[in-house]
Structure formats: structure tokens, C-alpha cells
Amino acid sequence: MSNELTGYRGEALSLLKKANASIGKQIRITRNGETYEGILIPRSEYGDEKHILVKLKSGYNIGIKVASNMKVEVTGVGAKPAFTRPPAPAAKEELPKVAVVSTGGTIASKVDYRTGAVEPALTAEDLYAIVPELSDLAKVKAHVLFSELSENLTPKHWSEIAYAVAKQIEEGASGVVVAHGTDTLGYTAAALSFALQNLPVPVVLVGAQRSSDRPSSDAALNLAGAVAVAAESDLAEVVAVMHEKTGDEVVAVHRGTKVRKCHTSNRDAFKSINMQPLAHYNVLEKTFEMTGENYRQRDPSRKMVVKPTFNEKATLIKFHPGSVPELIDWYVEKGYRGIVLEGTGLGHVGRTYNAPIKRAVEKGVVVGMTSQCIWGKVHMTVYYTGRDLLALGVLQLEDMLAETALVKMMWALGQTENPEEAKKIMLTNLAGEFSERRIPQER
């Protein structure tokens, strides 16, 4: 029966078949002089062909890599592990509590094949069905906040998500996972980074590039990684946890203000810009690898500050040859209070932009400069065009992502109506948006 070796393929499957093994049996694996003994457990959909998963007596699951000199023997019957429900409540109570707040998108959806409709799927039971390993990682509580493809989210949704996450933290969650569509996940990650200050525990955005009913889905790996980071990492920041490379074991932990979707369809689409990811987490081995020390550390006693207001009268303008500077006047006339320019190179726009920028600044509009290059930082004193813009009062936003700068502008103008105050906020490092400055531990 194929069910007896659920999830195994290729070399791993051959080895297990040869040994006459099946899920739930006690097996012994000998490889390179080392011996592993435990219960054979099924692979999830994200599994590769090269690992056999065994639950050791310690309760720890390990993935053992297939090798040419590997020997597999069945040594007993074992108890068939129950994966669709959490194990005995007594044991579970000791696990960290993780809240999963679902907002929609591919990761939270399941296609109903009869109707073709996409439905939100994130009850706790659905989660355990997709990723049985979750029950070993945390006591998961699922909460469907809304169900939207993320291109339809607006700053109002960011506020709603901030409130919902804060509520879970106030109720004692050891970490919160936000399941989110990938299209604007980076924008929301930045929004929560500013709205949820002085976090005591991690807030982890997670998405999937391919839905969980597809063999190449990244949903299970990403969810398992996100829950582990929420439950166990030393971080107390807003991060995005997504597939790291083309391999199938490691997720990257990206800072919320520095993460960007850089591929339309690949599973490793999300990249940390102008910095390394904060950490890597190997889902099979259950190991963290921090890449540096410049992060805010978990401290459950820290007092969170929630500032969830965004002012939608801010926008992002991508400059291009032939673009019309009157666009700036149009926004000013519509009552906009903030404009982020996505300029060229080190932070430039055509000289025809100078006059409308001057008019905007004189009316108290905050204007900031970022670069459409994406990597690197703006540096506006190198050429006279940049110096002219600085003289007009344009803020030099260093290596801040254009998208993060837009979100921060909306947030800054949600905190104050005073342009000078808003400018100060824009130039202060609040959540690692300037990557060359130390991240503040407390504010």
C-alpha cells in the first residue's frame, strides 16, 4: 500500500521498500558508523528524495540523509504516531503558545475542486493537516482575521493586522505568525515594523508562492519555519520567513523593513536587501543560524507600544525619462502630505522636477528620496543634481527600500501633522530600516 510510505520518493523510497519498512515502524539506520533508532514518520509535501525522517526516543525528529553505505532495518512495530491532532494535552501545555493570524493569500487558501472557489483554510486542524510537525513545535491557535489576496490590502488592513497581532501578544503568545499573500507581504512587514514598537516577542509574516495542493508547494516548509521562529527564536522583531534557496530544508528570516519580493514565481523570491537575512532556520534539522548580533532580542517582560495609524495621503513616484513633474503638483492639490521619490542611481530626478518639488516642500509636503536601483544607498552630494534636491529640502533616505520608505511616510504622517516632526521620524532608525545603524533595543 502506497500509504505506508507517505511522502517518500526516489532513493529514500527505494531504501525503505527494500527494508520492508512502513510508517510507524521502529527502524534502525546505520550510516558512516553512526546509528539512529526511532519510528519512521511520513514526509511532508516539501520533502526531498534524500532524507528519511525518524522520530527518536527523545521525541525529536531528525532527517537522515541517504548515503551509499546506508543500512536500514526494521526493528519493531512501534506506535503509529498521530499527526493530525496534537498529542496528549499534558505534554502540549509545556510548548510555547503561537498564534497564527490569517489574512488570506496562497498560504491560507485551499481550492475546493467541486466549485473552484478558494477558501481560507487556516483552522488549527487545517494547519496540522498541512504540517503535522507543528504539533511538536508549538501549541498553535489559529485565527482567521480576513481573507484577501494581498494586492487588495490597504493601509487600513495594516492597522487591523497590527491590532490583531497586539491582542495575541497581550494574551500571552510566545510569538505570532501572520499568514499573508506574497504580493504585498513586504509592504505589510514594513507597516507592522513601525506600528508594533518595542516588541517583546517575534511577529512572523509568512506566505507561499505555490498553494499547498501543488507538489512544489512551499506552504508547509514556510509554515513550519514560521511557527518555529515564532516559538523558539531569540528575536523580538517583525520578520518575514520564506524559503531560502532552491533546496527544500532552509528558510530565511528577513527583517520586516528590509525584505522585498524579487521574483514573480520562484519559491526563494524573497530577499533581504542591503543586508544578510537575520537568520537561517533548517526545518529538517530544527537548527537556527543567526548571521549577526544586530537584532532586537526576545524579552517577554518588555512593554509593547502599539501605534497602528497610517495616513494614506502619501505616495511613491517612480521617476523615468519622459515622466511628468506636474504629477507632484497633482498630488499636492489632492492634499497629499508625503511623497517618496524612486529616483535614479544615487538619488536623482530630471531637473524639471525641481520646481514642483520646491512648491510641494513650501506647502509642508515631506519629500524623501530613494533609488530604483534597489541595492545600495542614495548619496546626493556626489553630483550637483543631488545637491540641488537636498537644498530644496528633499530627505536623503540612505539605503531604505522605496517600499519601506513609502510605508514609513504613511506611518510618520499618521503620528504627527507637523512636517518637521515627520521629517525627524523619517530620518530616525526605528526598526532597522537604515541597515548601517544599530537597531534600537528599546524606544
Place this chain on the structure above:
Amino acid sequence: MSNELTGYRGEALSLLKKANASIGKQIRITRNGETYEGILIPRSEYGDEKHILVKLKSGYNIGIKVASNMKVEVTGVGAKPAFTRPPAPAAKEELPKVAVVSTGGTIASKVDYRTGAVEPALTAEDLYAIVPELSDLAKVKAHVLFSELSENLTPKHWSEIAYAVAKQIEEGASGVVVAHGTDTLGYTAAALSFALQNLPVPVVLVGAQRSSDRPSSDAALNLAGAVAVAAESDLAEVVAVMHEKTGDEVVAVHRGTKVRKCHTSNRDAFKSINMQPLAHYNVLEKTFEMTGENYRQRDPSRKMVVKPTFNEKATLIKFHPGSVPELIDWYVEKGYRGIVLEGTGLGHVGRTYNAPIKRAVEKGVVVGMTSQCIWGKVHMTVYYTGRDLLALGVLQLEDMLAETALVKMMWALGQTENPEEAKKIMLTNLAGEFSERRIPQER
């Protein structure tokens, strides 16, 4: 005297000093059983510490890598090679003719330290002063078209450049180099790719991230690479030639419709998106490495077609959460005929965009979709939001760069006033803008 070993540093300098060598002397280098004999020539500013440059009797320059078992001896006086002027005209006549058209930017500028003014520097003599090796590569003719930082260039400048390049080709150039500011070099590369059709010879855009008076300048390497590609490569396309990696020997040859500036300051800022560079050229070794066969080949007998008209009534709109769809109406009211959307993920915008897009399409405005992810291609049949947009008549521009799509939209609307014709142009592969289709050899 330090002048006697101009340009040499580190290990290479030590070795040469120990041998009592100086520029212009005949030297013999023995390394790993091989012997090289020739005249020691100076390094350019882009030189590393690890190569010694020798002009062999064949006239060919080679860079010999410093090794621990290397022996350097002076074997004679040699003739001091003249690098600031081209050698005897008789020999030069045999070299390919390359025209260098200068438009401004860092590569074409030299700072006057008395006045602080930046001046265009691209007379042929200035070029030879920056890159003496050019005189071995080609018979260079320099032509200053204008002198602008590239953020100030508009589609009118693209037309001017197209005419100037076409003139040089008609007058028999074996290749044309366009010196250009890096900020909008990618946009101009795309513009020339559409304006100069059926090219018989290569057209090479080149820029510099750091000016030639700085020690870390990439100007010399890039210029030498660009002239070599123009003179000798088998290509007949519009390409951009820029520093490849952090090393100091290799330039990448990027297709004009696929190249993007992806770093504000690094010398290897330019990347080919969704494809490999067409070729790599090692400036020290003077060797080409083509990466594939899908390129238009040099054929001096091919008849060039010049179509230099761009319609500036086209724009690029980068969608973001909270962005206002009325912006589309504003452009339509201003008489715009084409809009390229930089959507999220696989090619989405918020559903509030649907109504103004419908109004625009009904008025004959051509609307195309690209992705702000940059890498990957739009695929609008996966989610209902994308299918809705397709139903409204939005063009799915596959893996075309947003910037290239904007330029092509301006160009398509410069060729025809009929929206249906313009749509057909947008969806036809003219210059490799769709990377998964074969590039047409003739049109």
C-alpha cells in the same frame, strides 16, 4: 623614479623592482615552465596587484599573473612604447573603425580642479590618455553629441542618439560606442534597441560608476571593453558593456532590452535580468566568452532600418497599497496613449484599479502589465485578479522589464496611432525583450 613602473602596485611592483625593471624595457618572465618575452608596459588605473603587462613581439598585450615561482629578468632596453598617441598610421588603417558618441555622464567627464566644473572629456586624445590600449584595439573617432547627466535625458535625446549612431554606421563604422551616464543607461539601451533595427554591427552603451580621476574608477576598464566589443565581437545588437564583478578584468555584455542598474554605487551595478549576459570579455586577456547562441550576428551587408520616433504620451505607474487608481484617469485626461503598470507578483493591482483601467482601454489607451518583482514573468491566469485584468484588455508583457516596457510603449505609439497595431507591436519580440523567444535575425 616611481614613474618608471606606472600603475604597478603590491606583489607585481615588488617583483619588478627586484628585477630592476622599468616601463619600456625588454623583459623575460618565467612561470610554471613557460616563458614570456616582450616589452614591459604600464598598467591602467583599473589594474590589480597581481598581473604584469607585457607587449609580445606579435604586438599582442598579455597580462601575466604573479606566481610564487615566477622569475623576472631584464633582457634589453626595448623601445619605450608611445601610448598617448596612436602608433604609425599605416598599421592603424588596418584596425576596425569604432565611433565613440559621447552623451555625457561620469564616463565622459573630467573634473577641472581649479573651477570644480565637470567637462566633457571625450576627444579621441582624451580617450587614448585614459585607455592607452585603445590604440591597439581600434581606430577610434570621438564625437561629443551633448553633455548631460543621464537623469536629464528624455525620449527626444534617445532620437538624437539614434540618429547620431545611425550616421556613424552609415559612414562605415565597424561598431559604435555610446558613452552615457549610468542613471538611465538602461532606458536608453532599450530605446536604441527598438529605434535601430536590423543592425549590421554592434552598438555598445558604456558608462562609469566612478569618474576616471578616482583610483577605483571603472571608466578605463569599461571603455576598453566597450571598444573591443564594438570592434571585434560577433554581435549586431544594442548592448551595454559594464564591469562584471568586483574583480578588475572582466566586463559583461548585456542585451539592451534586458539590462538594469541594480546598485547605486558598485562598479558591477548592471545586471542582465531573466537571462545571462550575452558574453563576457576579459580586457586583460582580450578574450570573448559567448554564453549562448541566441543573438543577432554581425553582418556588415545587412541593411539597417532607423525608426527613431518616440511618443512621450506613455508612462509607467508603480502600484502600491494605498495608491490611487484615479491616477489612471488623470493620465487619460491628459491625452496619454499608453500606460505600463508595474504590478505586484505575477501581475496584479488592487481591484479598485479595474474601473479606471476599463475606462482607459475603452478610450483606446494601451495598458500593459509588468511586475515590480523585477525577476520572473507576469502570469495573469493563475489568480482571478489577473484573469479580470486580461479580460479588461490588459497586455501580459511576460518577462519584459518594466523600464523596457515603458520605452517600448513610447516607441510603439511613435510608430502607429492605432491602438490595435500598437498592441501587436508590444507583443512581438523585436529585440530580445521577451527572453524565452528566439531573437529575430532580420525583420
